Amino acid sequence: MNTDTRAPASSGADIADWRPEDDLFWDQTGKRIAYRNLWLSIPALLCGFAVWGMWGIISVQMLNLGFPFSQAELFTLTAIAGISGATMRIPASFLVRLAGGRNTVTLTTGMLLAPAIGTGVALQHPEWPLWVFQLMALWSGVGGGNFASSMSNISTFFPKRLQGTALGLNGGLGNFGVTTMQIVIPLVMTMPM
Secondary structure, three states: OOOOOOOOOEEOOEEOOOOOOOHHHHHHHHHHHHHHHHHHHHHHHHHHHHHHHHHHHHHHHHHHOOOOOOHHHHHHHHHHHHHHHHHHHHHHHHHHHHHOHHHHHHHHHHOOHHHHHHHHHHOOOOOOOHHHHHHHHHHOOHHHHHHHHHHHHHHHHOOHHHHHHHHHHHHHHHOHHHHHHHHHHHHHHHOOO
């Protein structure tokens, strides 16, 4: 066991020395960094779930609001978002090791702006073709990738005895993004702007 209790050596903000299983290191340095990352990861994951899951609610509202698409066409939007998110989990889980956790979570969370804003703009134009909505649904799958990268990132910060709790908090509280969208989207889509 390494008894060195110095702060992790770093170049910039990168961590070069990380020993969460070393109790002394954990108490003096690791715990603060790990929990800071966890509390920043939860809102990012909430956004990921919200954008990824929004098409299940939006497609029903589009049907209710009279968009000129068939029911089958509208429900393909939900399927596209689902399969896109499931597929994006594969590269996103490896991206943490290649680009670093902070970079990956920042990138995948930032990428959620495009489908969120793009969908908001597209919904104001019912005359636009279906492919525009399909593209937004496809892009919202980044939220599924956000989940995989977030969970992979957080698990490395915590000692084995705390990983379940950390991942449960991250995934459980992040999953409130789905509930948030189930409440917010119907309100926003039915309000006159």
